[in-house]
Amino acid sequence: MSMFDIIGPVMIGPSSSHTAGAARIGLTARHIFHEEPAEAEITVYGSFAKTYKGHGTDKALVAGILGFGADDVRLRRSFEIAAERQVKILLKTSDAEVAHPNTVRIRLTGKSGRTVEVVGVSLGGGKIEVREIDGFDVLVTGEEHTLMTFHRDKPGIISRVSGILAADNINVSTMRVFRSGKNENAVMILSTDSPVPAEMVEEIKKIDGISNVIAMLPL
Template sequence: MKYRTVFDIIGPVMIGPSSSHTAGAARIGRVARTLFARQPDVVDITFYGSFAQTHKGHGTDIAIVGGILDFDTFDRRIVDSLAIAKDLGVDVNFHVSQDEADHPNTARIKLRDKEGFQLEVVGISIGGGKIEMTEINGFPLKLSGNAPTLLVLHEDRYGMISGVSNALAKYKINIGAMEMARREKGSEALMVIETDQPIPERLVEEITSMPYVLSVSVLMP
């Protein structure tokens, strides 16, 4: 593995003790919160592999809840995140799975609110505070969260990719990486686009108004 900077080895500024088990977990939780775009009322967290075995001792539980509360990796409130969540009325439930996962540091997060809105994501902590989101609401993907990212949920229709790509070109936004996933032919599809420039709100509004687009989310690093 090649490292670009020393921070790829020692990890980000963070509440310890482990870049993989705390900083990475906090980032997974924070990505889930960003995609959910609101404070959840019910949180279910399932740990797999190494996370399942050491989540309490390494602070993975408090870190991932801190991320769900929108705390950054260095936010000292992470230490008290379970108590803060309780005070906010957020019902947090932890589960440990014996099922094998593709990566030892894997967590599945389910978020729900009182209005019935739900989100389910799977994330892995790959070391040095870096993460990959590998699933969103059943759609497989690889999302690092290291670049501005546009997520477009839409009906599986022809012309959707070109429509979104043309909108990005209109705002002079370059596509760094792009991934598509769909449940089945003609059903819902998810477009995940990492860009080299920030994604303006007016572009989000324009894509949201396109025919067959169901929802649009933006993830900023």
């Protein structure tokens, strides 16, 4: 058991699951998007939908999308800051059935028109999981250095990415691959013991069949 498990996360209150967790989901969505958002459409479900006003879940989600951590005092003013930055915020509630009560769907749109849609859940104690990216079932916790590749499912991609990382002595702790079907779209998520340099990300992007690569630091 760690001190985090005993005393909980450093955060702006009142709830680790509804506030700190929400901020971390928003921040993870921003990192995955890898672009300054011009618009954020946020749909909250379950307990999030029922109690978001009292717990400040809406403010926390927006704060994360703007790049603020769970302990940032600007969290309380996130809607005002979004307006100042001309980031349009659309918040909706849904009574649709979801697998976890603290679930949110975030759709980000950039000035370029590019979009990403992320589904995340808050597990309590500030811990989160991103379980869906653009319709793909995934699992991203934000607790480790993470490299994600979006590619066509075909032989050789996994070995080529692994080879590039190994050549620079970057150790992979876990790897998961999710695909929509054989020879169709796929996502590979690797957790590494150290950050993946930007130049290596660019090298991986050049692999035939890879459409995008995202490197994330721990939250």
